[in-house]
Amino acid sequence: MDALRLHATIEAELAELSAEFEVLGDWEERYRYVIDLGKDLASLTDAERSETNKVRGCASQVWLVTEPQADGTLRFRGDSDAHIVRGLIAIVLRLFSGRRPDEILAFDAPAAFETLGLKGALSQQRSNGLASMVARIRRDAQAAA
Numbered sequence: 001m002d003a004l005r006l007h008a009t010i011e012a013e014l015a016e017l018s019a020e021f022e023v024l025g026d027w028e029e030r031y032r033y034v035i036d037l038g039k040d041l042a043s044l045t046d047a048e049r050s051e052t053n054k055v056r057g058c059a060s061q062v063w064l065v066t067e068p069q070a071d072g073t074l075r076f077r078g079d080s081d082a083h084i085v086r087g088l089i090a091i092v093l094r095l096f097s098g099r100r101p102d103e104i105l106a107f108d109a110p111a112a113f114e115t116l117g118l119k120g121a122l123s124q125q126r127s128n129g130l131a132s133m134v135a136r137i138r139r140d141a142q143a144a145a
Contacts, residue, residue, distance in 0.1 A: 009103075010095055010096070010099060010103055010104075010107050013094055013095055014095060014112050014115060014116075017091065017094065017095075017116060018115055018116055020033070021033070021116055021117065027117075027121050030117070030121070031084065031121075033087075034084060034087030034088065034090075034091065035083045035084055035086075035087045036087070037086075037087045037090035037091060037094075038080075038083055038084070038085070038086025038087035038088075038089065038090050039086070040090065041077075041078065041079060041086055041089060041090055041093075042077065043079055044063055044065060044077060044078070044079040048063060048065050048077075048079075049061075049063050049079065050063070053065050055129075055132050055133055055136050056132060057128055057129060057131070057132030057135075058080075058085070058128075058129035058132050058133070059125040059126070059128075059129055060080050060081055060082035060085045060129065061080060061081040061082075062078065062079075062080045062085060062089065062129065062132075062133060063078060063079050063080070064076060064077075064078045064089075064133060064136055064137070065077045065078065066137075066140040068144055069098075072100055072101075073098050073099055073100050074096075074097070074098075074099065074100075074101060074104065074137075074140065074141060074144055075097050075098060076092075076093050076096055076097040076137060077093070077097075078092070078093060078133070084126070085126070085129065088118075088122075088126070088129070088130055088133070089133065091116070091118075092130070092133050092134065092137065095107070095109070095112065096134075096137050101141040101142070101144045101145040102145060104137060104138060104141035105138060105141050105142065105145065109134040109138075110131075113130065118130065
């Protein structure tokens with residue numbers, strides 16, 4: 001993530017993601033793009049793939065690591081055993097990682113996923129998993145606030 005992106009607002013990041021999705025056209029291309037986003041995620045260590053970091057409510061294995069930063073922001077890292085889910089994690093991290101807890105808690109993630117067209121494009125299981133990831137991030141933000 002470059003320095004400019006770290007300082008963009010969460011809404012600006014959503015707008016950028018939305019523009020990227022618009023260019024792609026159909027959902028077959030968008031799925032490939034989401035999978036490609038997941039390929040750029042750094043893998044978690046075996047120790048980080050723990051029960052503590054596991055996200056409940058996901059059909060696939062999903063781990064999320066929350067790292068409070070000195071400036072009050074929260075950095076998130078994540079991984080999954082499923083390619084499409086790794087891509088969804090990349091989208092979630094792009095929106096939420098590097099943000100202050102109040103920004104995270106004020107952001108309407110379901111509306112954002114609707115804007116990106118994810119709600120209609122994902123299976124019910126994937127949608128539930130995405131909601132579980134966001135719920136975990138919000139819970140961690142609430143604890144840090």
